[in-house]
Amino acid sequence: MSGPLEGLRVLDLSSVVVGPVCTGVLAEQGAEVIKLESPEGDLLRKLGGKGRSPGMAGKFLNFNRGKRSLCLDLKHPRAKAVLARVAARCDILVTNIRPEAQRRLGVDAATVSEALPRLIHCSIVGFRGDGPYAGKPAYDTVIQGVSGIAGCFEASTGEPRYVPMLVADHVCGLIAAQQIGFALYRREKTGRGESIEVPMFENMAAFVLQEHLGAMSFRPALGPPGDARVLSPEARPLRTRDGFIAVSANTDAQAHGFFRAIGRPELIADPRFATVAARTAHTKEYFALRATALLGRDSAEWLAILGAEDVPAMPYNTIESLLTDPHLRATGLVREEEHPSEGPTIAIGAPNILSGGMAPRLPPAQRLGQAGRDVLAEAGLSAAEIDELARDGALRQPEEQE
Known part of the structure; x- marks a missing residue:
């Protein structure tokens, strides 16, 4: 060809x-x-x-x-x-x-x-x-x-x-x-x-302005620039018992699946986390909750559990481990x-x-x-x-x- x-x-x-x-x-x-x-x-x-x-x-x-x-x-x-x-x-x-x-x-x-x-x-x-x-x-x-x-x-x-x-x-x-x-x-x-x-x-x-101009796109501005979700210090791979995995839960279905996976189904009805808008408004709390949620199991276990809930999750790779992916x-x-x-x-x-x-x-x-x-x-x-x-x-x- x-x-x-x-x-x-x-x-x-x-x-x-x-x-x-x-x-x-x-x-x-x-x-x-x-x-x-x-x-x-x-x-x-x-x-x-x-x-x-x-x-x-x-x-x-x-x-x-x-x-x-x-x-x-x-x-x-x-x-x-x-x-x-x-x-x-x-x-x-x-x-x-x-x-x-x-x-x-x-x-x-x-x-x-x-x-x-x-x-x-x-x-x-x-x-x-x-x-x-x-x-x-x-x-x-x-x-x-x-x-x-x-x-x-x-x-x-x-x-x-x-x-x-x-x-x-x-x-x-x-x-x-x-x-x-x-x-x-x-x-x-x-x-x-x-x-x-x-x-x-x-x-x-x-690229930076498309990502972070946000509320400053309007005149007068509706708030400061910056996507809080992307800029959060907790926007990082999640630590497990034996390492890290990469997880993202953005839609309501994904977030609710994540809550079920970690054994916290009551969070689905929590007004801070129930909807996309609510989680966006409470990014700090949502990301803080996720940061420690996976410490009790190994990475492979979490990938299986999150996969069963259709939550986007993949192994965490280093430069070296990419070579054997x-x-x-x-x-x-x-x-x-x-x-x-x-x-x-x-x-x-x-x-x-x-x-x-x-x-x-x-x-x-x-x-x-x-x-x-x-x-x-x-x-x-x-x-x-x-x-x-x-x-x-x-x-x-x-x-x-x-």
């Missing part, structure tokens, strides 16, 4: 996480992704932690499966012309290079669209270009701080914190892939490409794979299914510059030209990275 984007070619000028998340989704759906890297390589090759060989950190492997690595030194006078020839064969260009640097390299939307009117140019930026923060550098934690995500922790616990994963990068990378899908659909109708700007600040601020194993999201240079690895599969077919299993992430010669030959350069670029230092190859 082949993915819905088979036949499309992506020039990936992105690095670290947000851009590679986007291009990883496009690769999963069948697009050919050419990952352009500098001689230093994507920062994640080193920033991503330990690896068996230089530049092949585990985190890099997971974000860059299915991509062909081309290593060009764009400071070299001949490299820009080579890049233009590669771009001319592409349908989509994705970058998280800051706008001023894009202009210097000649890969900004205006320049590219003039030369290649069918190409879709997607620029992932920290801040939209029409606001006072335009052009400022941004990483995930910067965006979490400025967008109010860290402020949600302060509202919950009294101390601002970051989500301990790159949530802004992941979310905005997925949004970028979504926007590219929209642009491809329009290109089918108009024949023209699109320039897309995906600002991380605006997207994550929108029976459902993830059965669906193929987590599997063992032999990497050609790194040996045995754990690979992460595609989470979504399309009835019309998915791209075949993605090949492993490549060493820096591994596909360079092939990519340039496909762009029409002769073997002699490629050899000359390599001798001049414009093209870097894997053996030079040892």
Whole structure:
């Protein structure tokens, strides 16, 4: 089977996480992704932690499966012309290079669209270009701080914190892939490409405000912002006798089932807990009751009891236990794979299914510059030209990275 984007070619000028998340989704759906890297390589090759060989950190492997690595030194006078020839064969260009640097390299939307009117140019930026923060550098934690995500922790616990994963990068990378899908659909109708700007600040601020503006949506405000249920310090996995489980009981049927499960059926008629509105108004009391309700039995017992009442409840997983979760194993999201240079690895599969077919299993992430010669030959350069670029230092190859 082949993915819905088979036949499309992506020039990936992105690095670290947000851009590679986007291009990883496009690769999963069948697009050919050419990952352009500098001689230093994507920062994640080193920033991503330990690896068996230089530049092949585990985190890099997971974000860059299915991509062909081309290593060009764009400071070299001949490299820009080579890049233009590669771009001319592409349908989509994705970058998280800051706008001023894009202009210097000649890969900004205006320049590219003039030369290649069918190409879709997607620029992932920290801040939209029409606001006072335009052009400022941004990483995930910067965006979490400025967008109010860290402020949600302060509202919950009294101390601002970051989500301990790159949530802004992941979310905005997925949004970028979504926007590219929209642009491809329009290109089918108009024949023209699109320039897309995906600002991380605006997207994550929108998420926070959608979640927590609440009573302040009205004028005059009906109350302070913040969803008390989400911000409650007790909004966490519930402790059992031997660990934790994840439980949610939102509808009346679920909450009443929970009360029966814990042996407190009288709470069904309690005016504080009888209805959705009542439980929302008494979130603190409801969550405090739940926090200690499961201490008398083991997790497996509670999962069976709550399941019988049709209360949403699942095992609590750590990062390590995700690797052995029976459902993830059965669906193929987590599997063992032999990497050609790194040996045995754990690979992460595609989470979504399309009835019309998915791209075949993605090949492993490549060493820096591994596909360079092939990519340039496909762009029409002769073997002699490629050899000359390599001798001049414009093209870097894997053996030079040892």
